[in-house]
Amino acid sequence: MKNFYEVEDSLKLNNLGNEIHGMISEMYPICRSITGNGFRDTLRIISKYIPIKVKEVPSGTKAFDWTIPKEWNIKDAYVKNSKGKKIIDFQKSNLHVVNYSIPIKAKMPLSELKKRIFTLPDKPKLVPYRTSYYEENWGFCMSHDDFIKLKEGEYEVMIDSSLSQGSLTYGEYFIKGKSKDEIIISAHSCHPSLCNDNLSGVAVAATIGRELSEIKTKYSYRFLFIPGSIGSITWLSQNEDKISNVKGGLVLSGIGDSGNIHYKKSRNGDGLLDKAMAHVLKQSQEAAKMIEFSPFGYDERQYCSPGINLSVGCFMRTPYSEYPEYHTSADNLDFVKAESLADSFGVCMKALGVLEGDGIYLNLNPKCEPQLGKRGIYKAMGEQKDNVKKMQMAMLWVLNFSDGKNSLLDIAERSGFNFTEIKKAAKVLEDNNLVKQL
C-alpha cells in the first residue's frame, strides 16, 4: 500500500474529471429526496465506486430537536389541460413536482391551479426546484414562459406519490487509518436532477474515498452521503460517541461549476482543514477565496452548531445561491465541467495531503547550523542549480524552526515555501538524522 505522500504527484487529473462527470451522469436522472427509493438508488451507484454501508433510520425516530419524517416516494405526476394534453410531465423532469408533494388527483380551473405552480419570472426559461418537507403540501414547478401561455379552462392534476412510515436512508464509508482521529467528508445527496448542487459533491467525495482506500493514511476517514440537514442531524444524534474522534472535515457541494474555489472556514476558523486549505489555496489557486464561517449553507451548519462544534468547513466553487443556475433546471449536466471536478478533487487531495504529512519535527543539532556539506547535502564551490538551491533553503527553514513548536505547515507558511517542498526537505533531513518527528 502506498503512502499518501508518495501518491500525491502521480494523480492523473485529466482522466479523473471525465470519470467523475460520468458518475454524475449516471445519478442525474434519479428523483432523489431526503428519504425514499431515489436516495437508495443513488447509494447503489456510489457503491460501485466505494463499499459504503447503507443505514436506514425509521420514520419517527428522534434526532435531537428533530424527528425523522415519513418516507416519500413518487411514481408519476402530471397536469393535463382540458384537451387531455400533459402540459407538465414529471417523466420529463422530476423538478416539475414540488419535492415531498402529497398524492393528489383532482380537476380545477386555471385560477386554482395557478396557486399551486411555482415559476421564476426573472429567469423565465428555467424550472425552479422547490420542496415542502416538513409541511404537508403539493405543487408543481414550470418555466415562466410556459406558465404565461396557460389558457383558461379545467385542468387535471395528478401526483402519484406516497408519504408513509418508512425510513431515512444514508450511506457511510469508513477507512481506518493509523489513528482513531478521523476526518469527515460529507456530501448531501438528496436533491433530484441537480448536478452542481449535490451530485458534484457526491461524485468527488466518492472519488476521494476510492483514492484514499488505496493509500496508507494517518487519519481515519468517514464519508457520509446523507440528506441535507436532517441527514447530518440524524448521523450526529446517532453517533455522539464518535464525535470526539472527529478532528476535522469537509462538506463538499457545488464543486463542478467553472467558478473559482471558495472555502468557507469552520466555526472556529482554525481547524486542521481550515489551515491546510488556506495554505493549499494560497499556493496554488490565485483566485480562490477563504470565507468566514456563517450559520447558513449546507451541513456545516449542523457540524458547526455550538454543541457539536466540529472543525468542518465547506468546500465550494461559486458559493451556493450566487449563480443563476442554482436550484433550477439549468443546474444540469452541461453546467458541471470535467476540469472543474478534477480541480476540486485535486485541491481536496492536496489539503488532505497536508494533514497527512504535517507534523512537528525536532532539530537534533539545534546549536548553530549543522554542517550540511560534510553530509553531501550542501553543494560546495560554484553556483548551484536553482532547484538544488531551493531544496537547501527549504532544509534551512526546517532546521531553524524545528524547535518543537512549529509544525511543517507552520514552517511552510512562514517561509513561503509550499508544504510539499518543506515536507521533502524534512524527509532528507530525517534520513540524515538531523531532525526527528515528535
Place this chain on the structure above:
Amino acid sequence: MKNFYEVEDSLKLNNLGNEIHGMISEMYPICRSITGNGFRDTLRIISKYIPIKVKEVPSGTKAFDWTIPKEWNIKDAYVKNSKGKKIIDFQKSNLHVVNYSIPIKAKMPLSELKKRIFTLPDKPKLVPYRTSYYEENWGFCMSHDDFIKLKEGEYEVMIDSSLSQGSLTYGEYFIKGKSKDEIIISAHSCHPSLCNDNLSGVAVAATIGRELSEIKTKYSYRFLFIPGSIGSITWLSQNEDKISNVKGGLVLSGIGDSGNIHYKKSRNGDGLLDKAMAHVLKQSQEAAKMIEFSPFGYDERQYCSPGINLSVGCFMRTPYSEYPEYHTSADNLDFVKAESLADSFGVCMKALGVLEGDGIYLNLNPKCEPQLGKRGIYKAMGEQKDNVKKMQMAMLWVLNFSDGKNSLLDIAERSGFNFTEIKKAAKVLEDNNLVKQL
C-alpha cells in the same frame, strides 16, 4: 416605566434638535467660568430639565495635586478711549474679558494697553476666548480688525471683578438603575458664551438625562456638569469610593457643529462604550471616525489618568481645535445646528441602548439547529420576503454563537447585523425557549 429597548424606535429626533438648541440659547448669554455665579446660573437652567443636585466645594480644598482656586465673579468691564467711548464692552460679549481677570481700574497709553489685548490676526473678525485661571492676571480680547484701528492716546480700563474665597460649584444627577454599575456622562460647563465647545455637550447631556429618567435601565447613570479639568479632578478626588462602580462613560463636547462624528476611545480602548460606539458608528454613520486615545482634550484626560483609568471616551463632532470657530466668538448660536444636536443625541442613545440591551445568551438546543419550522418561526416552501429572511438569519447567528462566550454585541459584530436586529432575534428565540440570558 418603559424599557430602554422599547423606547429606542420611538424617539422623535426632529423636535428634540430644536428643543436642545433652545436650551443652548437660554444658557448662551451667561458669563460662565470655572467658579462663580455664572456657573450657578447655568445649573439653574439645567435643573429645569433634570433634578440635579448642586454641590459647592470651598476654595482651598485639596483635589489630588490641585487646589480649588478662589471664586471669580464679574459685574462689568470696559475699555474707554480718551473721548470716553467704550471701545471694548463686556456687556456686548463676555469674551471681551480674559476669563478670571483680577479687578483693575487704570489709565494707560495705547502702548501699555496693547500688551493686555489678545486678538487673532489670522481670523481678524473674531474675538478670541482666553483664560488665566491659575496665574493672577488681567486682559481683554477683541477682533484684530478693531484692534488695528486703535489710535494713540490714553485709555481707561475697568474690570469690576472679584477673586475671593468662595467655592467651586458643580451639578450632579444620578439615576439609579437595576445595577450599581454606573455610566458617567460628563460635560464641562465652564466656558462663557461659546455654544459648541461646552453648551452643546451640556444640553445634550441634560436631554439624555431627561430621557433616561423615564426608562427602566440596567445601569445606573451619573451626569456631571462640571468646570473643565478642575471639575473632574475635584469630583474624582471627592468620590474615590464610587470610582470602582463606574463601568464606562462619555465626555460630551463639541457635538452641535455640522461636522462628522469623532469618537475618541478611552485609554484602554476596549471599554463598554468604546465597543458600543464602534458598533453604532460603523452601522449608522459612514463618515464617523474612531480616534485612538491621547492624553489631550477634555475631561477624559482626568478620567483616563493612569491612577483612575476609567473607560471614559470622548464624543465629539469636529474634534476640538480643528475648526476655525473653536474658542472664538464665531462659536455662537448659528454655529450649532438643531439637526446635528439631534443626531448626536440619537447616536449616544443608540450606544447606550447597546449597553443596556447587551448580554450573553445560551442556546438551549446547542446540538444541531433546533427545528424552527415546527415553532412557526421559519417559513417553509417558496421564497421568503427579505425582512423575514433577514430575521431568520439573525436568529441563526444568535443560535450558533450563543455558546456562553459571545455577547449579543459580539454576535452583531461578527455577523455584520446591527445590534437592534440581533437583539430582536434573541428576543424571539427567548420567547420560544430556545435561548436564555445568562
Place this chain on the structure above:
Amino acid sequence: MKNFYEVEDSLKLNNLGNEIHGMISEMYPICRSITGNGFRDTLRIISKYIPIKVKEVPSGTKAFDWTIPKEWNIKDAYVKNSKGKKIIDFQKSNLHVVNYSIPIKAKMPLSELKKRIFTLPDKPKLVPYRTSYYEENWGFCMSHDDFIKLKEGEYEVMIDSSLSQGSLTYGEYFIKGKSKDEIIISAHSCHPSLCNDNLSGVAVAATIGRELSEIKTKYSYRFLFIPGSIGSITWLSQNEDKISNVKGGLVLSGIGDSGNIHYKKSRNGDGLLDKAMAHVLKQSQEAAKMIEFSPFGYDERQYCSPGINLSVGCFMRTPYSEYPEYHTSADNLDFVKAESLADSFGVCMKALGVLEGDGIYLNLNPKCEPQLGKRGIYKAMGEQKDNVKKMQMAMLWVLNFSDGKNSLLDIAERSGFNFTEIKKAAKVLEDNNLVKQL
C-alpha cells in the same frame, strides 16, 4: 565619562564617514580568508581603533557540528600562457584565486585549464569571488571578457599556498557597562578584497566600539570580528556560558553602498534591537525596510539557530546578493560611500541610544494630571510656541502611560513622538519628581 544620552546629539557624522572609508582602504588590499595571516593582518589594523583581544583556536578543534579547518595561507599564484606571460596574476587581485585553493604547480592544455576557471558570463567585466573551504580543491577566477580571449596552447598554473595545522583567528572587544547584560556587534571579516561585503561592517563596528568606549553605558558590549559562519559557530561553542547574558545584537554587513537600509529582524522578531531599530527607522528613514527573519544571510543564521536563539538582527543597506557588485571585483573602494557609512553608523548609534535610554517609569501622581503649571512647566494664558507645546504633549504622554507597564519606547511608539523627545520629557518630569524610573 559622558552619558550615552548626552552624546547622541553631538556626533559629527561628516568627518566620520571619510574616516570609516579610510579604514576600509587600509584593509582592502589584504587577502583575507576564514583563517590565516590575512585575517591576522586585518585584526592588527582594527586594533589601531579599539583594543581588541586576538584569539587563536587550533585546527581540529570541535565547534558543535563543525571542526576548525586547517589554516590557509597564500604567497603567490598565477597562470602563464605558452609565451610565459601571466594571464592571471594574484598580485593584481587576490580575487583571482579561489579562496582556500590547495598548492599546485602544473602544465596543462587550455581545455583542462578551463575547468578550473570561474567567470560571470552575464557580468563579463567582473571577476567573481569563489571559495572552497571544506572541500580540498583549487581554481582561478577571471573576467569573462578575458576568459574568451584565451587561446589554445599549454598553460602553466602555480598556486603557492599552504593548508596545514594552524588555527582560526578572531578578534574580540568587550566594553563593560553597568549591567552584565550584553549586546553583541558582529562583523564577518574573512572576505578578501571586497569592500561592502565585509569591510563596511568591520569598519563601522570598530567605529561604534571606539565611540562607546568613551560613554558610560548601561549595557555591556561585545564586538566580534570573526570569519563568517565558522567564526560565529566557534565563538558560540567556546562561550556557551556567556550566551545567557546576551540580550540582543547586530550583525553588520553591506552597510556602505548607497542603497536604502534594510534591517532583518531576529528569529523571534521582537528583540530589544528589533524594536529599537523599527522605531528609529520609522522615525528617520522613510525608505528603510524591516525584513522578517529568514535562515539565510550572515552570522545571524548561527546566533538565531534554534538552540542558541539570540535576538540578533542583521543590519544592511541593499540586502546581500541583491546588488550586481555582490561577490565580485566591483565591490571595491568606489562602491562604498563615506556618507552611507556615516548614515549606517548614525542609525546604529540611534538604535543603541534607544536601548540605553529606554526604561519603565512610574507616574508618582497617577490620579488625574498633576498641575504642571504650578511647577513652571506648563505655560498659562495665551498661545504657546510650537516647540514648548510639543514638549508639553510629550510630557502628558509620559505621565499618562507611565503606569508601570509601558516603557518609554512603548510610549514613543504609541504617541508617534520620537524616542528622544519622549526621553527628554521623562527627564523633565523626573527632575520635577513627577515620575521615577523603575
